[in-house]
Amino acid sequence: MLPIMYGRGIAITGPTGSGKTRQAIAEISRALASRLWDGKDDTIIIAKHPRSEPVGKAEMGPYPVLQTDNPDEIAALVTWKTRAVFIDGADSFESPRIVNLYRELIMSNRLAYVIGNNLNWEARSRNHMHKLMALSDEFWSTTLPCIVKGCNNRATRSQHIGDKGQRKCVEHHYPNERFLKDFNQKGWLGMYVGSMFGDKTSEWLGAIGAAKENGIPHHVFKYLGDRRHDGDGNAYNLFGTGNISTNDKRGRIGAVLIEHANHMRQYLQKHPVGDIFIDEGQFIPGLFDFVREYVYKGYRFHITGLLRDFRIQPFGEDIPKLLCMADELRVGHGFCVKCLKYRASDSQRLLVGKDGERTPARYDEPIIRVGGSEAYEARCRGCMEWSDALPKQLYRFEPFDELRG
Numbered sequence: 001m002l003p004i005m006y007g008r009g010i011a012i013t014g015p016t017g018s019g020k021t022r023q024a025i026a027e028i029s030r031a032l033a034s035r036l037w038d039g040k041d042d043t044i045i046i047a048k049h050p051r052s053e054p055v056g057k058a059e060m061g062p063y064p065v066l067q068t069d070n071p072d073e074i075a076a077l078v079t080w081k082t083r084a085v086f087i088d089g090a091d092s093f094e095s096p097r098i099v100n101l102y103r104e105l106i107m108s109n110r111l112a113y114v115i116g117n118n119l120n121w122e123a124r125s126r127n128h129m130h131k132l133m134a135l136s137d138e139f140w141s142t143t144l145p146c147i148v149k150g151c152n153n154r155a156t157r158s159q160h161i162g163d164k165g166q167r168k169c170v171e172h173h174y175p176n177e178r179f180l181k182d183f184n185q186k187g188w189l190g191m192y193v194g195s196m197f198g199d200k201t202s203e204w205l206g207a208i209g210a211a212k213e214n215g216i217p218h219h220v221f222k223y224l225g226d227r228r229h230d231g232d233g234n235a236y237n238l239f240g241t242g243n244i245s246t247n248d249k250r251g252r253i254g255a256v257l258i259e260h261a262n263h264m265r266q267y268l269q270k271h272p273v274g275d276i277f278i279d280e281g282q283f284i285p286g287l288f289d290f291v292r293e294y295v296y297k298g299y300r301f302h303i304t305g306l307l308r309d310f311r312i313q314p315f316g317e318d319i320p321k322l323l324c325m326a327d328e329l330r331v332g333h334g335f336c337v338k339c340l341k342y343r344a345s346d347s348q349r350l351l352v353g354k355d356g357e358r359t360p361a362r363y364d365e366p367i368i369r370v371g372g373s374e375a376y377e378a379r380c381r382g383c384m385e386w387s388d389a390l391p392k393q394l395y396r397f398e399p400f401d402e403l404r405g
C-alpha cells in the first residue's frame with residue numbers, strides 16, 4: 001500500500017459530547033511519545049476556538065493552547081519547523097479564512113487536524129465545517145450510542161435541549177422542522193467519496209448488488225449529463241435509463257436519469273421505495289436539501305461523490321454539506337500515476353490537443369466538465385499541475401521539509 005503524502009488533512013468530527021477533543025488529545029500524546037514533537041518549540045501548534053469546551057480556557061487536556069477566533073493568529077505561529085497544527089472547535093470559526101488556513105497548511109506539506117461538530121442543531125453544517133471536511137483526506141468520527149434510554153442506535157446528530165446539547169440518532173433527532181415519515185424506518189446516509197479513480201463506485205455497486213440479492217426495493221439515479229458509460233449509444237432523456245459502470249468496466253448497472261434533485265422528489269411520488277442510490281452526486285443541483293429532508297422521512301441513501309474539484313477546492317456546496325450529515329463515510333484514494341510514490345488525493349484535469357498530447361488544464365476553467373481517463377488522472381497533491389498562474393495564497397507558508405533541520 002502506498003503512503004499518502006506527508007501533508008494531509010484529518011477531520012475529527014461527531015455530535016456534541018462524543019469525545020472528539022479526547023481523540024485529538026490522544027493524537028497529540030502520540031506525537032509527543034514518537035518525538036514528532038519535543039513539547040517545547042513550534043513543531044506542533046495547538047489552537048482552539050474560545051467557544052469550544054472547556055469554554056474560555058486556554059487548555060486542551062494537559063496541553064496549553066492558543067485560544068483565538070482569528071485564523072490569522074494561528075497562521076502567525078507557523079514556522080519552517082511546524083509539522084502539525086491542531087484546530088479545536090473548527091466549526092465555530094466564522095471567518096472564511098479558516099478554510100484558507102486549513103488548505104494552505106495541507107498544501108505546504110503539513111499535518112492539519114480540524115476538530116469540530118459535524119452538524120448544528122438543525123442538521124446543517126456549522127459555519128465552514130463542510131468545506132474543511134471536503135478538504136480532508138481522513139475522517140475520524142467519534143460516536144457513542146444515542147442518549148435516549150433504550151436506544152442502541154449510533155448518535156450522529158446533536159439536539160439542543162435547554163442550554164445544553166445532547167447526542168442523538170437520526171430516529172430521535174428533531175431538526176426544528178417537521179418531516180412526515182414515508183417509511184417507518186430510521187433514515188440513513190452513507191457517502192462513498194474520494195478522488196477520481198479512487199474506486200468509490202465499485203463499493204457502491206457492491207451495495208446495490210446486496211440490495212438486489214436480498215430483494216430490497218431500491219432506485220438508482222444518475223445525472224443526465226454524465227454520458228461516460230453510455231457505450232450503447234442510448235438516447236439520454238429525463239427519467240430514461242442510463243448506464244453506470246466501474247472504471248475497470250467489470251460492473252455495470254442501469255440508472256434513472258435526472259437533472260435536478262427535484263426530479264427525484266417527482267419520481268418517488270410515483271414510485272415510492274425506501275432505499276436510494278445516487279451516482280456522482282456533485283453533478284446534481286439541490287441534492288443536500290433533498291437528502292436532508294428525505295433522511296428524516298425514513299429514506300436510506302447511498303451516494304458517491306468527489307471530495308474536491310480539479311483545483312483542489314471543495315466540490316461545490318452539496319457534497320461537502322452531505323459529508324457533515326453522513327452516518328457513514330467511505331473514502332477511496334487511487335494511486336498517483338505521475339510519481340507512483342504516493343496515494344492519489346486529487347483529480348488532475350488534462351486537455352487533449354489535436355496531436356493527442358495532453359497538457360494540464362487552466363486553473364480558471366469551469367468546475368464541471370464530465371470526463372473519464374482521457375481528461376483526468378489520479379494524482380497526489382505534490383504532482384497536481386495547472387497551465388496558468390495560481391491565485392495568490394493568503395498565508396504563503398514555507399513548505400515543511402522532513403529532511404531539513
Ligand SMILES: [Zn+2]
Nearest residue numbers: 146151169172
Ligand atoms: Zn436514538
Ligand SMILES: [Zn+2]
Nearest residue numbers: 336339380383
Ligand atoms: Zn505524485
